[in-house]
Structure formats: C-alpha cells, structure tokens
Amino acid sequence: MWFRHSSQMAAAPSGASSDLLAEFARVSPGDALQVLHGAPAGLTADEAAQRLRTTGRNQVAHEVRHTIAGELASRSINPLNLLLLSLAVASSLLGDPRAAIMISLMVLLSVSLGFLQEHRSNKAADALRRMVHTTATVRRPDTGNGPDHVDVPIDQLVPGDVVLLSAGDMIPADLRLLSARDLFINQSTLTGEAMPLEKVAQTQADAAETPFDLQNICFMGSAVVSGIGCGVIVMTGRRTAFGDVAGMIAAQRVQTSFDKGITRFTWLMIGFIVVMVPLVFVINGLSKGNWFEALLFAVAVAVGLTPEMLPMIVTVNLAKGAMAMSRKKVIVKRLNAIQNFGAMDVLCTDKTGTLTQDRVILKRHLDLQGNESDKVLEYAYLNSAHQSGLKNLLDVAVLKHVELVEQLKAHEHYVKIDEMPFDFERRRMSVVLARADDTHVLICKGAVEEMFAVCSRYAIDNDTGALDDSHFAAAKQTTAALNADGFRVVAVAYKEMPAQQTTYSAADEADLTLLGYIAFLDPPKETVSAAIATLEASGVKVKILTGDNDIVTRKICHEVGLGVDRVVLGKELDQLTPEQLADLAETASVFAKVSPAQKASVIDALHRKGHVVGFLGDGINDGPALKAADVGVSVDSAVDIAKESADIILLEKSLAVLGDGVLEGRKVFGNITKYIKMGASSNFGNMFSVLGASVILPFLPMAPIQVLTNNLLYDFSQTTIPTDNVDAEYLRVPRRWDIGNIVKFMLVIGPISSIFDYVTYFMMLHFFDAWDRPSLFQTGWFVESLLSQTLIIHIIRTAKVPFLDSRASAALIATSLIIAATGVAIPFTWVGTFLGFTPLPPTYWIGVLLILASYAVLTHLAKMWFVRRFGLD
Numbered sequence: 001m002w003f004r005h006s007s008q009m010a011a012a013p014s015g016a017s018s019d020l021l022a023e024f025a026r027v028s029p030g031d032a033l034q035v036l037h038g039a040p041a042g043l044t045a046d047e048a049a050q051r052l053r054t055t056g057r058n059q060v061a062h063e064v065r066h067t068i069a070g071e072l073a074s075r076s077i078n079p080l081n082l083l084l085l086s087l088a089v090a091s092s093l094l095g096d097p098r099a100a101i102m103i104s105l106m107v108l109l110s111v112s113l114g115f116l117q118e119h120r121s122n123k124a125a126d127a128l129r130r131m132v133h134t135t136a137t138v139r140r141p142d143t144g145n146g147p148d149h150v151d152v153p154i155d156q157l158v159p160g161d162v163v164l165l166s167a168g169d170m171i172p173a174d175l176r177l178l179s180a181r182d183l184f185i186n187q188s189t190l191t192g193e194a195m196p197l198e199k200v201a202q203t204q205a206d207a208a209e210t211p212f213d214l215q216n217i218c219f220m221g222s223a224v225v226s227g228i229g230c231g232v233i234v235m236t237g238r239r240t241a242f243g244d245v246a247g248m249i250a251a252q253r254v255q256t257s258f259d260k261g262i263t264r265f266t267w268l269m270i271g272f273i274v275v276m277v278p279l280v281f282v283i284n285g286l287s288k289g290n291w292f293e294a295l296l297f298a299v300a301v302a303v304g305l306t307p308e309m310l311p312m313i314v315t316v317n318l319a320k321g322a323m324a325m326s327r328k329k330v331i332v333k334r335l336n337a338i339q340n341f342g343a344m345d346v347l348c349t350d351k352t353g354t355l356t357q358d359r360v361i362l363k364r365h366l367d368l369q370g371n372e373s374d375k376v377l378e379y380a381y382l383n384s385a386h387q388s389g390l391k392n393l394l395d396v397a398v399l400k401h402v403e404l405v406e407q408l409k410a411h412e413h414y415v416k417i418d419e420m421p422f423d424f425e426r427r428r429m430s431v432v433l434a435r436a437d438d439t440h441v442l443i444c445k446g447a448v449e450e451m452f453a454v455c456s457r458y459a460i461d462n463d464t465g466a467l468d469d470s471h472f473a474a475a476k477q478t479t480a481a482l483n484a485d486g487f488r489v490v491a492v493a494y495k496e497m498p499a500q501q502t503t504y505s506a507a508d509e510a511d512l513t514l515l516g517y518i519a520f521l522d523p524p525k526e527t528v529s530a531a532i533a534t535l536e537a538s539g540v541k542v543k544i545l546t547g548d549n550d551i552v553t554r555k556i557c558h559e560v561g562l563g564v565d566r567v568v569l570g571k572e573l574d575q576l577t578p579e580q581l582a583d584l585a586e587t588a589s590v591f592a593k594v595s596p597a598q599k600a601s602v603i604d605a606l607h608r609k610g611h612v613v614g615f616l617g618d619g620i621n622d623g624p625a626l627k628a629a630d631v632g633v634s635v636d637s638a639v640d641i642a643k644e645s646a647d648i649i650l651l652e653k654s655l656a657v658l659g660d661g662v663l664e665g666r667k668v669f670g671n672i673t674k675y676i677k678m679g680a681s682s683n684f685g686n687m688f689s690v691l692g693a694s695v696i697l698p699f700l701p702m703a704p705i706q707v708l709t710n711n712l713l714y715d716f717s718q719t720t721i722p723t724d725n726v727d728a729e730y731l732r733v734p735r736r737w738d739i740g741n742i743v744k745f746m747l748v749i750g751p752i753s754s755i756f757d758y759v760t761y762f763m764m765l766h767f768f769d770a771w772d773r774p775s776l777f778q779t780g781w782f783v784e785s786l787l788s789q790t791l792i793i794h795i796i797r798t799a800k801v802p803f804l805d806s807r808a809s810a811a812l813i814a815t816s817l818i819i820a821a822t823g824v825a826i827p828f829t830w831v832g833t834f835l836g837f838t839p840l841p842p843t844y845w846i847g848v849l850l851i852l853a854s855y856a857v858l859t860h861l862a863k864m865w866f867v868r869r870f871g872l873d
Helices: 006-010 014-025 029-035 045-055 068-076 079-093 097-131 240-250 257-288 291-305 311-325 335-344 376-386 391-401 405-413 448-454 469-484 528-537 548-557 578-587 596-608 620-628 640-645 656-698 704-718 730-731 739-767 774-797 810-827 830-835 842-871
Strands: 135-139 149-153 160-164 174-186 197-200 221-236 330-332 348-351 361-367 415-420 429-434 440-448 455-458 461-466 488-497 512-521 541-545 566-571 591-592 612-615 631-635 648-650
Touching: 006 739, 014 174, 014 221, 014 830, 029 174, 029 221, 029 311, 029 596, 045 578, 045 620, 068 197, 079 097, 079 291, 079 730, 160 174, 174 391, 197 612, 221 448, 257 291, 257 656, 257 739, 291 704, 311 330, 311 335, 311 656, 330 656, 335 631, 335 656, 348 704, 361 391, 376 440, 376 488, 376 512, 391 512, 429 448, 440 448, 440 512, 440 842, 448 455, 448 469, 448 488, 448 512, 455 648, 469 512, 528 541, 528 656, 591 596, 596 620, 612 620, 620 631, 620 640, 648 656, 656 730, 656 739, 656 774, 704 774, 704 810, 704 830, 739 774, 739 842
Parallel strands: 348 541, 348 612, 455 512, 541 591, 566 591, 612 631, 631 648
Antiparallel strands: 135 149, 135 160, 160 221, 174 197, 174 221, 330 648, 361 512, 415 429, 429 440, 440 488, 455 461, 488 512
16 A cells, blocks of 8 residues: 555655645545544544544644743843853952852843743743634544534544534644535635635545645635535644644744844943953053952953843833733733834734624615515525524524514424525525425525526515516615625525425526515724724824725724725735835725735835834734734634734734733833933943043052942842833834934933043042042942932933923832932941941032032933934934
8 A cells, every 4th residue: 555554644744745635635535544544433532542642732833832941041042141141250260259149140130030921921821822722523433322423622633533524614634525515615824815615525536736726635724614524634733734834934933123122232232341341451450550450340340331130121121011911901922022012103903803893783684675674584584594504693693683583483384405505606505495384495695796696586575576677776776885884785585496396406596586685784893983093193003904895894994983095905906016015005094805915915015114013813814914013913712823923912802902002012112211221321421431530540440349239239229110100202102222312312421421420530539538548439439320320310211301390100219219328328337348438528428419410400401402302212
C-alpha cells in the first residue's frame, strides 16, 4: 500500500501535507477509512485516546510561551540591563562590593516587576482562551444506549475520527468527506476567495490546480455555509493547512514603534557614557595621580549616567495602565500595546457588533404594495422553523418575533417533506411542507433579485396575478427604500405542489408566487455616537471596513454620526496602484464589501501615509489585518487565531472601551516621557558638571559610593511617576516617540543644571573653604544635586506653571518630600558618616535654597520657551 501508517502521517511535515491530501482525494471513502484504520461507525473512545497520545493534541500554533526562567531571561537581555550588569561585575572586580550589590538590586527590581506584570497578563490571556470550549460532533460506536455520536473538544480529535458536519460548523481538521448533501464550504480563511465551494464525497480522479480545489477534502478553519456532511480526519493540528497559516501568523512579531523608541533612547544614553567615562577616568587619573581610584569613580559615574530605572519606570507605567484597563473589561496581552494605543490616530473596525448591536430583529413584513401582511410573516416563520441545521441570525429573528403566537400554533399542522438548503449560487432556501389535508406547499425565501428570477406570479391578500415589468419596478423601489433605511430585505414566495410528489430539488424553485418581503434591522448601539465623537475629539479617525453592502453601511454610519463622503467598494480597490490606494485610504472613511486581504491592504496603505493604525476584529479572516495593524484588538468571544494575533482583548466589543484605552495609552506615554526627559537632561548636564569638577578639584567631587547612593535615592523618588496626573492638554492628540524632540529638550534644559552645579562649587570652595576639606565639598554637592534633581521633575512634568496650574499626584509629592528630607538628614546621621559625609554649616541651607529657587525659575522659563517653540512632545 502506498500510504503510510496513520501515526506516520500525523507526523508528516507541512511540505508533504498537500501531496498526502491529494492521495486521499484519489481513493474511495472506504479505502480512506481503511488506510486510516478507521470505520464508518468511528473510533472507540479507547482507540481515540491511544491515538491522541501518539499524535498529540489538535492545536495550531499559538504564541511562543516561555518557561518562567525563559521569561526572566528574555526580560533581562537588553542593552541597558547588560550595561548595568557589566558595571556591577566591574565594581565587584575593583573591590567595591557595595556598588556591585546596589547595581544588581536595581536590575533585579526592574526585571522582577516587569516579569510579574507580563506573566500576569499572559495568564489572563490564557484564561480567556480556556473560557471558549469549541467542540465537534464525532461518531463513537461505544456510547451505550444513547446516540452514536458525541461532542468532543476539538483539541482531542485524532486522525481516523469520523466527524459530522452541518451548517454553521467550523471544519475542525483536514478531512476526507465520506458523504455530503448540498455541502457548501467557505474557505476564505485560507484562500481569500469569498465564494463558498460545493464539496462532494466522490473520488476525484483528475488532478487539482491547488490543494484547496480538491472537491472531497475539507480544510481546518473553513466553515460550513449550508448542507450536511460526514468526513474522516486525515491530519490534525500544526500539520493541517490552517496550522501552517496559524504558525506563520503566530511567529510574526515585529518590533513596535514604542520598543524602537525605548531602544533609540537607550543607545543615546549609552553613547554619552562611552564618551564621558573614558574622559573622566583619564582626567582624574592624570590630575589626582591615583588611577585605581579614578577607575572606581569612572565606573560610578557610568552608573550615575545610566537611566537604570528606565525599564522599571516603563514597566510600572504600562502595568498601571493595564490594571486600569482591566477594570474596564480589557485584557492587555502585550503591555507595549497600551502606548501604541496612545499613538494611534486611525482606528479601523468592522460595522457589525461594533457600530451595531449585532442583534438582528424582524421589523417589517410587507406585501408587494408595502402594507403589513400576516401571510408573509406566517410563511417566513414556517420556512425558518422547518429548515435543518444551524439557524442563522435572520431565522432566529423570525422565530423570536413577538407577533408569532398564532403562527406557533399553525406550525403544528404542517409536516416537513423535503428541503433545498441555501447555497451561494441560488442565494435562497426552500422547504416543502404537507398540510393537514395532505396537500403540499413549497415555501422559499432568499435574496430579492434571485427570488424575482424564479417568480412568475404575485399574491396580495386574496388577489393573485401575473408579475410584469411594473411589479418588478415597484418591488425594486420598495426594497431600495428599505435598504436605504438600513434594513436587510428577504423576499418570500410559495408554490402549491402535487401531493403525490415525494422528492424535490432546486429545479422545483420555478414559477413561484411572490408574497412580499420581510425586513430586518441590526440597530446601532446607543453608546456609539458618543464614543466616535470622543475618539474624533482625541485625534483618532474611525474608518469602517466591512463586508456588508454599501447602502446599509452608509445608513448606519449616518445614524451614529460618522461622516460619509463616499463609500469605497472592494472591487474598486483592485483597480488601484499602491500610491492611489494610499491616497484613497487616507481620505475615505468607509469601505464596504471588502475581503480580508483588502482589509490588510488598506491598513498597509495607511501605514505608508505615516499613520499609526489600530484594528478591531474577531474573525479568522481578521488575523492578517490584526497583524498588519500597530494595535490589534479582538474580543473574548473571537476565534482563537484572532485572539492570538491581537495585542488587546476586550471582554465587551465596544468603541467606548477603546476610547478609554486611547486616553490611558497617552497617560502612560506622558509619564514615561517625564522620566526620560528628566534623565536625558540631567545626565547631559552632569557630563559638564563632572568633567569640570574633575579638572578643577584636587580630589574626587564625590566618592563612588556617594555617587551610587545619590543615584539610588533619586531613582526612588521617580518610582511614583506612574501614579502622576497628566494634563488634559497633553491627552488631546495622539503621542508618538520623537527622539529628536527629546534631544532638543536635553540640549536646552541640561546645561541649566550644570550652571547651578558650578554655582554650588563656587559656594563650597569660596564661602566654606572646602579646598582642603573634601568631605565637606562632597556633602554639599551631594545634597544640592539630590534636591535639584528631585525638584526638577515637578518643573518638567507639566507645560503649565508647576504647583499652581498643575499639581503632581499625592504619591509623587510624597516620595519627593521623603527623598528631599532624607538627603537633608543623611549628613547628620551614622549613615552619613559611613558614606564619608560631614554635617553642613547652617549658612549652607540659605545658599542652597537660593540656588534651588533660581534653578526652578530659570528651568521653568526655558521649558515654556521650548514648549512654544517645539511643542509638548
């Protein structure tokens, strides 16, 4: 036999999958079962359990999940942490274990906090996945006295399992059909082809152009549109065609703009250190003559210039944003997505369930003259009630209609004879019912144009007649008016059939009598108008990408206050060059009848225009678009691949929640930039201060342990920045990384701190005669440096007048006061003695207060000039 054993086939590489499926397509259903060691009655529970142990679970690729050790390692390995750990090792080797311990503690604190929040977020996302239990119906011959089929979780399916299929089912694995009746499958998840294909069980002798053209093979991830079928599973999990696609999607994880911004800033600071540290080492070695002490000081300066709290400040800010969003029914899978939310200036979303309630209701049942008709309602009900398979939303709306009490009673007097299921070629479905008097009636409902094609007569009350052009014109006018009002319109018709006929086909859908129409509406959500207005006011343009028709889409958009100059159809996009598409994507707000591939192409076009794009989607087809967007958003009820592709998962599909997320992202970014601007300007100023002191002084301006202590205390004062308030003006527009703006801020503000450092030098050397008293000089500069750095964050944190027009959070004020008090007190304690400090004279405090006041005023004036000249970013 040219087939392999089922366990070998389960391990077949993806490259051989298509050949293997083609082999199964060329043999009969019986031979396929034989090769798979299966049976028409299915596998027993024991056989299935044994195969599951051999083949593994039927799961496609998910995000790579590290072990705890792996997660810790991945968070530790970045340029900043590697630099700090190198400095810790250098300090230890140079005989300064205290410095090594301090530096190591800083790294450990940053990594631990980041790990805890990211790990918690991953666990929350995993819990969401476990909330959705998807099953398939399989045959089991050993179910006892009950039915011979059971519902089995999809991840427990194995090759050889016999699966039953009906309308609405997802194909759970790659399978060979054993039987099929009017079975139409939508394979757009894999091929991008929106039109469903009919699948049959017969052997396919001819070669197919592509594997997806195999008529008797159904692929995992596709969906049953109509009909029923039965198939035997050939391949599961990652070996399936869909598994290949899912693996590619799960593997794609490009660096976000937020990550790139942090990395660029880190390398900017490292560049300063690379230039600064050797200079400090050489100057102090030459001027003081003690090269070992100069090396220790250079290492300490390197630590002082390093923004070692940046990873922790970033992580705590993002974690705080994640916790705030979790209270609003949002799970953040990737923390950096919060900031990307704040930078987003275009949000692309579908219409159904986002603008609308995703709850179709039956509103109208009209005859051809536009009057309400009970007969139209009754026949529509009989059609929906007697069709087999999963009821679609329109059928559910019919069956739930409040006026159907009498029709429920009438339902008891009919017996179903046959059914012609819906398919996308006919775009209608019919049932044949026997009345109590044994007469038969065929009731058909479907798309208006397709129903016109098979109707030759009309019925209005008790009046019937032949349809002519005037009736068609009136009907088109009525349906167009209903569509313009946002209704979905379905036509209803019937035909009296001879009682002796027992079997029916689609050919019997001819010469029908048209009764009228039923009209459905998916009402807009009450909160959408306000949510769109909020997003627009925040600088976020909402664009609709939907597969629905343009008339309904335009009506709903108008009702929720979304301006629509034009509706772009999917077919138009295929005719455009990339440049034309980019121009159109930027100007148009609504795209209707677009395919999944076209959704992704619109997002890519917006990227080319420089936009930061978010996408809200919950279907399998949305996977590529979710990956293409800067921020992918899905919902907890979405399919697994959509949730895997998303950065953020909503517990409620709501634009209002997204609006809150945008503001939260801007708050997070605002607080991160406060620390970065402070660190950049302070470090730039310290370069000049340390270089000058190294040249002027006959001793070190601060001992290495004093530099590290100063740095540690300052960093502690910044740990509460994530709690800080953000000015409303900052939140009004999207915020992105602008390293150029940060460099300009550093060049303007940084030198100001050096000016007052030199004033402090002058005060200590000339007023307090510290030339021969190194400990006094070091104490004076330590206190001034700590107080000025702690104060300046309150100047930099706002574009307004600090303390008066804009106040920091209580936590930030508290830590600033605590650190300031600690800095003042240390010289008078045993800790100060341990660090080499000495008590400061009373007149020093008068001088340092004048220095701090002057520093605050000058920095504020420089900041206000900068904001007027370069903006808030």
